[in-house]
Amino acid sequence: MNLFAKTTALTAMLASMSTYLCAEVKLPEIFGNHMVLQQEAQVPVWGNAAPDEKVTVKFNGQQKSAIAGKNGKWKLELDPMKAGGPFKMEISGSNNISLDDVLVGEVWLCSGQSNMEWMVKNTNNAKEEIANANYPQIRLFHVKRSWKTMPQDKLEATWKVCSPETIPSFSAVAYFFGRELNKTLKVPVGLINSSWGGTRIEPWTPPVGFKTIPALRSISEQVIARTPGSDINKKLLTQAINNYKKWLAQAEVALTDGTAIAPPAQYPKDLKPFANHQSPTVLYNAMINPLVPYAIRGAIWYQGESNRGEGMLYAEKMRALIEGWRNVWGNDKLAFYFVQLAPYNYKNNPEALPMIWVAQESVTKTIPYTGMAVINDVGNLKDIHPRDKQTVGYRLALQALNKTYGKKDIVSNSPLFKDMKIDGNTAVITFDNAESLKTRDGKVPTWFEICGGDGAFYKAEAVISGNTVSLSAKEVQTPFVARFAWDMLAEPNLVNEAGLPASAFKAGEIPARGTLDAIIPEAKDFKLIYKLNPASPKMTGNGTRMVYAINNSADIVGEIDKIAYALILNGKDYVFVSMDPFTTDLKKIGVPDKASGARFQTMIKNMTVKSNVAGIKNGAFPEGGNIEFWDCNYGQGNAANIPGASASAFDFGDMMNTSASPGYGSMQVHNYSEKQTLFAFNNFRAGGKADLGIGNKSSGSPDWTFSGNAGSHKSAELFVLVKLK
Secondary structure (H helix, E strand, C coil): CCHHHHHHHHHHHHHHHHHHHHCCCECCCCCCCCCEEECCCCEEEEEECCCCCEEEEEECCEEEEEECCCCCEEEEEECCCCCEEEEEEEEECCCEEEEEEEEEEEEEEEEECHHHHCEHHHCCCHHHHHHCCCEEEEEEEECCCCCCCCCCCCCCCCEEEECCCCCCCCEHHHHHHHHHHHHHHCCCEEEEEEECCCCCCHHHCCHHHHHCCHHHHHHHHHHHHCCCCCHHHHHHHHHHHHHHHHHHHHHHHHHHHCCCCCCCCCCCHHHCCCCCCCCCCHHHHHHHHHHCCCCCCEEEEECCHHHCCCCCHHHHHHHHHHHHHHHHHCCCCCEEEEECCCCCCCCCCCCHHHHHHHHHHHHHHHCCCEEEECCCCCCECCECCCCCHHHHHHHHHHHHHHHHCCCCCCCCCCCEEEEEEEECCEEEEEEECCCCCEECCCCCCCCEEEECCCCCEEECEEEEECCEEEEECCCCCCCCEEEECCCCCCCCCEECCCCCECCCEEEECCCCCCCHHHHCHHHHHCEEEEEECCCCCCEECCCCEECCCEECCCCCCCCEEEEEEEEEECCCEEEEEEECCCCCCHHHCCCCCHHHCCCEEEEECCEEEEECCCCCCCEEECCCEEEEEECCEEECCCCCCCCCCCCCCCCCCCEEECCCCCCCCEEEEEEHHHCEEEEEEECHHHHHHCEEEECCCCCCCCCCCCCCCHHHCCCEEEEEEEEEC
């Protein structure tokens, strides 16, 4: 062994001896003066000491001992205790620790993003709330913000007695929740605030939470790959080491030979540590793991704004969080109560927030020992941080008092959708969690809508009867779908007998064929190939592929006898046109996007037309008509010499310009003998600015080119159909 190696070994041995000789009993930061221990539960107490050292804990008439392991860690459990105190806790080993003013009562973890972090001093009536915050039996533990790539044992926080001096910067939701528990249960309450504004749910979730959720497999794999010692981590690291060794050998040869060498391979991205506080597990590692396994009754959670837009995927992430926390605490019945997000004007997709609301509601129906506080009546559409945190904390407390503490006389749940039945032109909605419904302002129920087969929603007249609401609208003959509070701005007035507001819902399903068969009976003999909403078309692949609501092109087999198109606008104006097949390829009879390869400037035979739009000639036209289907640009020239067409206007005879693909795009069917555009759907990459119309446009281009009017229609249904021989 060389001198350097001997020196290094000696230094390591001396450091080890020094650690051993100087080791003393230490406790995690969660144990301290003024803390609250969970009543009626086994209470873990743990810490560090010298290896093999005996540590003894005396508390409230109990004395328990544990021997520290080779790694210096020790843990013991106190037997369940009744609420009370204050008591003193004494911990002894090579040194003695004394903790004063320790209470036994109820302990809750309070976590989430900014609405949980929101401080008492920034809430409604803050001055009065702070002045009255003399609750010596409520204890506060505020974890300092931190994120780490690996699980930690330490954090920054100390227990404080609730007072006007300590409450201003503490979580308002947590405080008002704990205050209600303390008043009602008459026991001490410990509140652990571990929250961070603007954070997603993934950073708060332990690795084990992701591992059991198939929908979150990719996140789990990211975490496992970055976990030292995991199989995939060792595999990737071994590969990286071998690659670098190979490169080093080549570099030494190049250095000797004076030749050039390429740079080494990049370090595997899957091994690079997570880079910020929004990465999966990093807040759990720093702000939750150091608390485990401190005995708690449950957790309250206020988060979701940063995951808005994920819809039902958010429910999967909540499952990962809840089951992950229950796993690490070893308690599959750990209570978990959360806040449904408040209405707020996010100034973009108005349905993204309702989809999160429904995802949150699904958690209460699929995961036991959970509950949701609905707050769509206490928000501020111009402030993402509602200042009325008193109501939020109170409603969370209702959940705990009813479900955790068995006070069944307390109503805790908001009305939730149960089922829908159709009775003629009326949709009858039944709610759970309501003996009787009412409105909080005494006015008619708001924010109810229904739609028929065309998918257009109309404001519904709502009539309450017991726990049901009957919905109707003069514009809807047969309702198929009902929705309630389905907008980020929705502040509905429907409540149950306890005054708790109803939660948003969307129920029912539009038939695949929509209003087609009711409005156009001739279509019943045709099979549906494609259906879309041309008033709001959507394309993928950089505008090369149409997104259909229904695409049956791969399921239809047989020889085509007829091709037909049906366009229904606003649930009443329609055109139906059938013809002999102009192709046998079902992929080319839909919207002629670039992916389909469909380009037709073609005459069609044996055309039949039926429409209720004024001016359109109905009947059979054996000589046929013509179609203009293409994805590219086009001009006014009558390239196909269609009889009667203009060479200087966009009408029923135009000229393809294939230099731009995908370009403007045209899907037009014409009856050239009558000089009529039967229907036109152009510029389909433009979404609501596409061109859409039945018959000739009254002014400008007869074929609707450049009209940009698609989004002006309340509803639109375009059906592509075939009849088989």
